[in-house]
Amino acid sequence: MGFWETVGNTPLIELGNLSAQIGRRILAKAEFLNPGGSVKDRAAKGIVAAAEAAGRLPSGGTIVEGTAGNTGIALALIANERGYACTIVVPDDQSSEKIDLLKTFGAEVHVVPAVPFTNPANYYHVARKIAVETPNSIWADQFENLANRQAHETTTGPEIWEQSGGAIDAFVTSAGTGGTVAGVAIALKARDADMLTVLCDPMGSSLYSYLNFGELRFEGESDLEGIGIKRITANFDGAPIDRAIRIEDADAIAMTRWLLDREGLFVGGSSGLNVAGAVRIAKELPEGSTVATILCDGGGRYLSRLFNDEWLREHNLSIRRRSPQR
Numbered sequence: 001m002g003f004w005e006t007v008g009n010t011p012l013i014e015l016g017n018l019s020a021q022i023g024r025r026i027l028a029k030a031e032f033l034n035p036g037g038s039v040k041d042r043a044a045k046g047i048v049a050a051a052e053a054a055g056r057l058p059s060g061g062t063i064v065e066g067t068a069g070n071t072g073i074a075l076a077l078i079a080n081e082r083g084y085a086c087t088i089v090v091p092d093d094q095s096s097e098k099i100d101l102l103k104t105f106g107a108e109v110h111v112v113p114a115v116p117f118t119n120p121a122n123y124y125h126v127a128r129k130i131a132v133e134t135p136n137s138i139w140a141d142q143f144e145n146l147a148n149r150q151a152h153e154t155t156t157g158p159e160i161w162e163q164s165g166g167a168i169d170a171f172v173t174s175a176g177t178g179g180t181v182a183g184v185a186i187a188l189k190a191r192d193a194d195m196l197t198v199l200c201d202p203m204g205s206s207l208y209s210y211l212n213f214g215e216l217r218f219e220g221e222s223d224l225e226g227i228g229i230k231r232i233t234a235n236f237d238g239a240p241i242d243r244a245i246r247i248e249d250a251d252a253i254a255m256t257r258w259l260l261d262r263e264g265l266f267v268g269g270s271s272g273l274n275v276a277g278a279v280r281i282a283k284e285l286p287e288g289s290t291v292a293t294i295l296c297d298g299g300g301r302y303l304s305r306l307f308n309d310e311w312l313r314e315h316n317l318s319i320r321r322r323s324p325q326r
Contacts, residue, residue, distance in 0.1 A: 003081045007034055007041045008155045012163035012292070015275070017262045024282040025290040027168070028275065029160055031297065032267060036074040038297035039156075040067075043142055043179050044074035046151025048082070051138045058136050062087055065140035066127030068176070068226035069098030070297055075140060076105040087134065089127040091115075094225055097301045117231060144234040148179035149186075156180065157187020160292055169289040170196035172278040174227040174247075174270055175207055178236025180294060189240045196285075199244040200277025202252070206230045211244035222249050223315050224269040225302070250317055251276045253306055256299065266299040269306050 010033045015026040031039035051057040062085040063075050072088035079086035086107040090099055091114035102109045110130070115121050124143065131139030142148050160168070171188055175181045185197040201208040203220035205228030210216050222228055229236065249269075256272035259265045271294070278293040285291070305311050 003035050003077055004045065007036075007045045009159060010034060012160060015259070015263050015265075018259075018275070018279070022279060022282055023287040024285060025288075026275065026278050026282060027160075027164060027290060027292045028271075028278075028295045029156065029292065030295050031156075032271070032295055034074075036070075036077045037301070038070040038074065039180055039294060040070040040142075040297075041074040042151045042155055043148040043177070044071055044078055044140070046147040047140045047142065047145055048075070048078050050145075050147035050150075057084065057138050059083065060136070061085070062134050062137035063140055064127055064131035064134060064137050065089070065142060066123040066125075067142065069094050069102070069301070070226060071140070071142050071177075072102050072107060072109075073098065073105065076102055076107040080106060087127075087130055087137075089123045089130065091123045095302050095305050097303060098225075101301070142179065142235075143177045143229075146234055148177055149183040149235040152180050152183025153186045154183075156294075157184040160184065161188060161191050164290070164292060166191065167290055168192075168195060168292050169285055170198060170278075170281050170291045171293070172198040172200055172281050172291055173274050173294045174200050174202065174277070175205075175229055175236060176227045176270070178229065178233045178239065180296075181241065182236055182239035184294075185240050196281070197240060197242050198277065198281050199241050200247050200273060200280075201244055202228045202273060203246065203248060204228055204230075207236070208244045208246045211241055223305070223317070224249055224252060224273060225305075226296075227270045227273065245277055245280060247273045247276050247280075253312070253317055255279075256306060260299070265295065267295050268297045268299055268302050271295040271297065 034041035066089040088107045089110045093114035202222035204222040206216040206218045252273035255276045274293040278291045282291040
């Protein structure tokens with residue numbers, strides 16, 4: 001089997017020490033064990049497979065995408081295996097580790113200023129323009145391409161259900177494009193309509209206010225990479241999400257340190273946010289309840305940031321290894 005065949009079927013692991021502390025089971029889908037190192041391997045594979053099936057990606061063609069990094073990394077590796085070129089546009093507020101990996105993997109990388117979505121210079125719009133101007137190319141368009149959501153509806157969600165034996169009371173995760181949370185929620189709700197599905201949103205994202213109050217408002221900003229949206233994407237639109245909670249960066253980062261110290265899991269900030277959200281929801285449920293979430297990627301892509309004490313101090317983020325209290 002190659003890269004393509006080894007995407008998915010990641011373990012669903014119990015966070016044993018955390019579960020013992022709060023008296024509820026926290027199960028986490030170890031997506032950092034995908035061959036490209038993140039949950040985005042699934043979306044990238046789904047997008048390329050759909051393009052190939054539709055005849056839109058010719059042999060030797062080019063895959064173009066705008067990304068915070070992980071989708072680009074997955075697309076670059078898939079392109080290498082399947083004989084495509086790959087062009088990636090990344091905003092300059094992402095970690096140097098991800099940008100360096102993209103270059104190492106052979107992608108043509110365009111680093112552009114991090115500007116709002118409404119600005120034509122936003123990485124999303126720049127990637128679309130490059131795709132239009134590049135012969136024999138596709139624009140992956142992970143935000144609006146429903147192949148993203150469908151990949152999670154047909155793989156991630158069913159895997160979580162089967163691996164847990166259907167014994168899940170709630171599913172909690174964040175949104176970057178909306179594909180993971182929507183696809184998994186659709187799959188789980190189809191199997192148990194009463195399962196609680198929850199979005200945990202960082203500061204600076206509008207989905208919390210959209211789901212709770214029906215309008216796209218946001219407060220503050222987040223230094224976590226690859227999560228949070230200020231618009232409703234096609235992948236997120238219509239997702240069967242029951243409620244939304246908000247998690248601050250400090251709590252997400254503290255959880256990444258705690259997971260490293262107590263669970264032996266070296267994961268990134270979105271994973272810390274997801275687990276912090278899962279704990280918050282679990283504490284609202286009866287003792288013995290089970291909550292599932294996603295460990296999106298590994299911590300090695302954030303050594304210069306989330307695991308760099310100087311960077312944390314510069315961003316007014318305290319360094320805590322606080323234990324979740326029961």
